[in-house]
Amino acid sequence: MKTEFSLAQLADPDIAEADKILRACVHCGFCTATCPTYVLLGDELDSPRGRIYLIKEMLEKNRPPTKEVVKHIDRCLSCLACMTTCPSGVNYMHLVDQARVRIEKEYTRPLAERALRAVLAFVLPRPGVFRWSMRLARLGRPFAALLPAPAGVTASPTLLRRIKAMLALAPRRLPAPGPTSGSVFPALGPKRGRVALLQGCAQQVLAPRINRAAINLLTRHGVEVVLVKDEQCCGALTHHMGRDGDALARARANIAAWTMEAESGGLDAILVTASGCGTVIKDYGFMLREDPDFAGPAAKVSALAKDITEYLGGFSLQPTQQHGDLVIAYHSACSLQHGQKITQAPKELLSKNGFVVKDVPESHLCCGSAGTYNILQPDIANRLRDRKVANIAKVKPDMIAAGNIGCMVQIAGGTSVPVVHTVELLDWATGGPRPGLN
Ligand code: SF4
């Protein structure tokens, strides 16, 4: 794609990066076929190619974002299916991230929407505050039926519609908190490694059992696990809202904490059980490339970050329990398959450890979770969830496995089949408790 940035514009490293990305696009349109919003809405401007044009116009002409641009960028899930499909290697992720930052800085959203976004950006990354908000949401659940039902796909769902979506996502009961920050879990038997395990923010409130299973599985196989003190939310949630100040501050705090841990006790990897977080941590090196103090450490942290299934792929696990022919529908989270290109490791681990693993039809399509998307765009998110659940039902599973808490909550909202984390199944296979019973 031909671009016309001025030399002055290209002096800005972000614009220079956007220019490189835009030039790689040959507008072939292959990406449209796998874009969930294009598949659902059929509007070119809700396709990757259409959004690329909108972003190009905005950046090149140095125009403030218009309502129309914001509508179509807001509808993008950042699922990155377009990046998997693109034959020219267009880095849509870095382009849309940049567009979101510009929208956040230069576009004034309606007051109610600004307030909702501010609340989400404040609450979600803080587990203590999030826990309290979930308790409040539980009290509000009975009133959800009184709030407006979906009225088709609108450019900007009303505040009440979004509150209804939030209440629907709140769990009926909250589990007890999991292991505390600063804890060290020694390896059982001969030690073969030492890792940090990302504690996550929403995950540690909604499903602390996931990291408990990860710790049990790792220590049982000789790996010492550290929950690094002073670690924060990875910044993914605010990063996807264009709030780069917040996201970068969190990235720097984490890099400092993990670097200190790596230098004092040694770390073979920083393991992540929520793939949405893993994709962003692996991008810290890029996000902080212009920061003279953090560029080097950020690149090192990104290199150390691994999805837990990526790390376990090098292990020979010791299955101790038989599960008969338990059929597992494997839901490939977008952040894992498109963001990190991890497609086989989780399925291979499950198969090797006694499960019958089934691929889900249309597995490239997002389930609609996408960070805060299912709150901010509930109607599109619900349609994607229903399509995902219908596809999952075709393989008649006993359980559904996924590697991302956002997807787990989203899919569980549309099915009675237990939805568990891949690592819970691996823990069960090697001596842990059966998942899906709590
Ligand atoms: S597939 Fe890639 S090159 Fe083709 S239009 Fe989409 S982003 Fe551009």
Ligand code: SF4
């Ligand atoms: S990230 Fe997903 S929703 Fe956004 S343009 Fe790409 S394929 Fe479409």
